[in-house]
Each structure stands twice: as C-alpha cells, then as structure tokens.
Amino acid sequence: MNSHQADDLATFMAGVERRNPGEPEFLQAxxxxxxxxxxxxxxxxxxxxxxxxxxxxEPDRIVSFRVVWEDDRGEIRVNRGFRIQQNxxxxxxxxxxxFHPSVNQSVLKFLAFExxxxxxxxxxxxxxxxxxADFNPKEKSExxxxxxxxAFMTELYKHxxxxxxxxxxxxGVGAREVGYMFGQYxxxxxxxxxxxxxxxxxxxxxxxxxxxxxxxxxxMMEEMLAHHQETxxxxxxxxxxxxxxxxxxxxxLIGMGGKVVTMSDSSGFIYDPEGLTHDKLxxxxxLKSKRRGRIEEYVREFGGTYHEGERPWGVPCDLAFPCAxxxxxxxxxxxxxxxxxCRGLSEGAxxxxxxxxxxxxxxxxxxxxxxxxxxxxxxxxxxGLEMSQNSLRLQWTRAEVDQHLRRIIRGVHDQCVEFxxxxxxxxxYFKGANIAGFNKVAAAMIAYGVM
Ligand code: GLU
Numbered sequence: 001m002n003s004h005q006a007d008d009l010a011t012f013m014a015g016v017e018r019r020n021p022g023e024p025e026f027l028q029a030x031x032x033x034x035x036x037x038x039x040x041x042x043x044x045x046x047x048x049x050x051x052x053x054x055x056x057x058e059p060d061r062i063v064s065f066r067v068v069w070e071d072d073r074g075e076i077r078v079n080r081g082f083r084i085q086q087n088x089x090x091x092x093x094x095x096x097x098x099f100h101p102s103v104n105q106s107v108l109k110f111l112a113f114e115x116x117x118x119x120x121x122x123x124x125x126x127x128x129x130x131x132x133a134d135f136n137p138k139e140k141s142e143x144x145x146x147x148x149x150x151a152f153m154t155e156l157y158k159h160x161x162x163x164x165x166x167x168x169x170x171x172g173v174g175a176r177e178v179g180y181m182f183g184q185y186x187x188x189x190x191x192x193x194x195x196x197x198x199x200x201x202x203x204x205x206x207x208x209x210x211x212x213x214x215x216x217x218x219x220m221m222e223e224m225l226a227h228h229q230e231t232x233x234x235x236x237x238x239x240x241x242x243x244x245x246x247x248x249x250x251x252x253l254i255g256m257g258g259k260v261v262t263m264s265d266s267s268g269f270i271y272d273p274e275g276l277t278h279d280k281l282x283x284x285x286x287l288k289s290k291r292r293g294r295i296e297e298y299v300r301e302f303g304g305t306y307h308e309g310e311r312p313w314g315v316p317c318d319l320a321f322p323c324a325x326x327x328x329x330x331x332x333x334x335x336x337x338x339x340x341x342c343r344g345l346s347e348g349a350x351x352x353x354x355x356x357x358x359x360x361x362x363x364x365x366x367x368x369x370x371x372x373x374x375x376x377x378x379x380x381x382x383x384g385l386e387m388s389q390n391s392l393r394l395q396w397t398r399a400e401v402d403q404h405l406r407r408i409i410r411g412v413h414d415q416c417v418e419f420x421x422x423x424x425x426x427x428x429y430f431k432g433a434n435i436a437g438f439n440k441v442a443a444a445m446i447a448y449g450v451m
Contacts, residue, residue, distance in 0.1 A: 005039045012038060016057055023106035025326065029113050029351060030057050032358070036434040050450065052442045059112060060085045060093075062105065063159050067133055069151040072141055081152050083131035083159055083167070084112035089444040092163055093129030094119055094380060094387075096170030096198075099148075099177070101136040108132055110326070111170070111350055115380070117437030118373040121412045124384035129165055131156065137172045138292075149180035157185050160195055162390070168197040168383045171325065174244060174289075175200050175210065194390030197383035201395070206386035208401040209379075214248025215402075216378015216409050217321055217348035217370075218256065223413035224344060224368040224429070233257035235343075238317040240264045241324035242288050242295050245348045245376065249321050250281055262312035264324060265295040269312040272304035316340040323348030331356035338364045347372040358430065365426055374412045374433045381408045 001009070016030050034053065041047040067079040082105060085093045095115040098108070108130045116128030135148055160167060169178055178198045185195055192204075199205035208215070218232070225231055237258045239250050242265050250260045259275040263284060272280070280302055287293045296306040313320065313333035320342055322328050326349065329337075334357035337345070345361070347353065350372045353361070361369050385404055389395055396404075412433075419439075420432020 025110040029110035086112035088127035091125035093165035094126035095130040098132035098170040099172030153184040197386040212382035213379030218252040219409040221346040235318035246323035322352035334360040
C-alpha cells in the first residue's frame with residue numbers, strides 16, 4: 001500500500017468509526033477488508049465514484065427487538081434479539097443466528113459483514129446477514145430453550161422468508177433450535193417453506209449440513225497443501241472448540257490420516273498425545289451435545305492432560321484449526337505457532353485471529369493461512385444447497401452433497417489464488433478472499449445503479 005492509499009484508508013476508516021461508535025468487532029472486520037480493497041480499487045474509478053465500499057459497510061437494515069419468555073420457575077425474562085440484513089445484491093440475505101451472552105450489535109454486524117464476502121465466494125446466489133440474541137443457552141432446560149426460540153421467532157418471522165432472508169444456526173443454535181424456530185414460523189405463517197436452513201432431514205434438511213463447516217475447513221486446508229504438493233496425512237493437528245465445527249473438523253482430519261491432539265471449551269483444553277480416534281470423538285460429541293459436560297472430563301476417561309484457562313496454540317503442531325470463536329489467536333499465539341513450525345492455519349471460526357496475529361503470520365510467509373471467509377464457507381455452502389433442494393423439492397444423497405461441497409471449496413481456494421498471488425508467488429489468502437468476494441457483489445451493485 002502506498003502512502004496515498006494509506007491516507008485513503010485512514011479517511012475511510014475515520015468515517016466508519018464516526019458512524020459506528022462503540023463497535024470494535026465491526027470496525028475490526030471492516031478494517032481487515034478495507035486494507036485489501038482500497039489499494040485494489042485505487043486504479044478503478046467506477047468503484048470509488050459509486051461509493052461501493054462505503055455502501056457495503058452500511059447494513060441495508062438492522063432489526064432489533066425485545067424477546068420475552070418465561071423460565072421454568074415462572075419468572076419473566078427479557079432478552080434482546082437482532083437481525084442484521086447487510087447486503088442482498090446477489091441473493092436473499094443469508095447467515096446464521098447466534099445465541100450467546102456476548103451477542104450485541106457490534107458482534108452481529110461484524111458477522112453479517114463477513115458473511116457477505118463469504119457467501120459471494122461460494123458462487124451461490126446468497127446475500128449476507130446475521131442474527132441472534134444475548135440469550136445464554138447454558139444451564140437452560142429443554143423447555144426453556146424451546147420457549148425462547150418460539151418467542152424469538154414470533155418477532156423474527158415478520159422480517160424473513162425463503163426469497164428475502166434465510167437464517168440458519170451459529171454458536172448456540174443447532175438443529176434442535178432450528179427445529180423449534182422452523183415449527184413456530186410454520187405455525188404463524190401457515191406455510192411449509194424453506195425459510196431456515198440447518199433443518200433436520202425429516203423436514204427439508206440437507207445431508208452433511210451439520211458436518212459441512214468442519215469438513216469445509218479441512219477441505220480448504222487440503223487444497224492449500226495440495227497447491228504446494230503437500231497433504232494432511234501424518235500431520236499433527238491442533239483444534240480448538242468442541243462444538244459442531246470443531247468435532248466435524250476433527251472427524252474429517254482423522255479420516256484423512258491427520259493426528260488430532262487437542263480440543264477445548266471455554267474453560268480450557270485437553271491434550272491427548274496419542275491422538276483422538278473416531279470413538280473418542282463420538283464420546284466428546286455425546287458429552288457436549290447430550291450431557292452438556294465440560295471437556296476436562298475427557299482426561300478422566302481417556303488420559304492425556306487438561307489445561308485450565310488456556311488455549312491450545314502452545315502445543316507443537318503442523319496444522320491449526322481455530323474452531324471456537326472470534327479473536328482466539330493473539331500475536332503471541334501466532335509467534336508460538338510459527339516458532340513451533342506450524343505449516344497451515346484454517347479458520348473454522350469467524351475472525352478467530354486478531355489483526356496483530358494476522359500481521360505476524362503475513363510477515364513470516366511460512367504459514368498457509370485461510371481466513372474464515374474461505375475456510376468456514378462450507379457451512380453456508382451446504383445451507384445454499386439446502387435451499388436448492390427445498391426449491392427442487394428433492395433431497396440429495398450424502399455423496400451428491402459432498403461432491404458439491406468439495407467443488408465449492410475448490411472454487412473458493414482457486415479464487416483466493418487468483419486474486420491473492422503476489423509477484424514473488426506468495427499467496428495472501430486474506431487478500432484473495434476479500435477481493436474475490438468483493439468483486440461479485442460490487443458488479444451486481446453497479447448493475448443496479450445508485451440505491
Ligand atoms: N453460521 C454459519 C456461518 O458463519 C452458517 C450460516 C448459514 O448456514 O446460513 O457461516
């Protein structure tokens with residue numbers, strides 16, 4: 001970036017900061033994109049004249065609403081729900097719903113903004129959006145979760161539809177919550193339609209939807225390695241998280257001959273030097289989804305060590321898969337990974353690497369680093385395929401969906417290479433993903449004129 005472009009970036013960011021006070025996560029996500037887009041559009045006056053980037057950073061609309069529900073003790077509880085409809089230039093708004101106490105407008109705006117680029121990269125006709133609530137599903141009974149989901153949908157249904165906005169799951173929202181929300185939507189509008197994805201197979205879900213985000217993060221790693229004539233087989237893999245993304249990421253890695261040695265939750269991580277097996281993973285899935293227990297219990301069952309309050313990045317590894325949440329890899333963690341000889345980092349979570357950590361990795365040039373926009377695009381891709389199947393009123397086989405998923409991730413990888421390769425041959429996957437994602441949405445916005 002030359003000094004003129006650096007000034008343009010500073011001016012642009014000053015405007016975004018002024019319009020979005022108190023929203024650090026959103027500003028972080030915008031800055032990471034603007035850093036690549038501003039130099040890219042420097043010699044393309046049409047994008048500047050039409051203020052494409054300025055328009056893309058302003059959500060089409062934000063819906064914020066009260067969610068009132070009754071807990072098991074009969075107490076009335078009040079939460080705040082949101083839906084951010086960021087951009088629908090290339091298709092209906094599409095993106096998950098997050099239920100977590102950390103949810104606020106800044107977090108959901110960062111996620112909605114990222115989703116626009118991610119969805120564009122998949123090549124499927126999906127715009128970007130995100131929703132959620134500051135509801136904590138931990139220690140809630142099944143009935144409380146059901147009542148919350150119903151109360152949430154009782155307002156959200158007004159703003160969504162199969163051709164307008166199609167939500168899905170994210171942290172705290174899986175097939176069970178999607179089932180409760182889909183049931184409530186159907187009851188209110190009186191129509192059975194593909195308004196949500198991540199549904200169970202019995203009522204219009206897609207095969208491999210649950211697995212897709214984790215599988216996609218591994219397929220992306222496989223593509224990056226293959227591009228450098230390397231493979232996953234025999235590599236030591238460090239995975240964070242123990243939810244849906246982390247467990248299916250680990251499953252696919254084990255299937256491809258990788259050795260997965262860690263998993264984590266919000267309390268700490270387990271290190272199993274022997275490596276996880278399909279049986280051990282099955283046990284973790286049951287621990288987390290059925291018993292809702294803590295990851296530390298793993299050590300009592302299978303041995304290894306538990307590290308309270310720590311993240312797994314200090315464990316020497318070849319490949320790292322952050323699959324927990326945003327900003328879980330700091331600059332120090334990045335230095336440790338590089339010093340330990342880590343070769344690849346594929347972001348199963350959204351924005352898991354801090355800007356300082358990204359700079360450390362970019363400077364080292366030794367680590368293949370796929371951003372969440374590319375590496376976790378598998379989830380929303382299979383959501384897109386679920387929409388296709390709903391429109392066709394068909395259900396594809398596992399093999400058919402997996403074939404589409406692999407093809408889509410290969411396409412994501414190839415676009416990153418096309419737009420992210422420097423003169424010295426080094427591939428900046430962040431830059432490639434940002435520019436490729438931007439181009440398609442920008443072209444559609446230009447075609448529509450000024451609006
Ligand atoms: N929440 C997922 C994501 O971050 C999936 C969204 C979807 O399937 O719509 O991409």
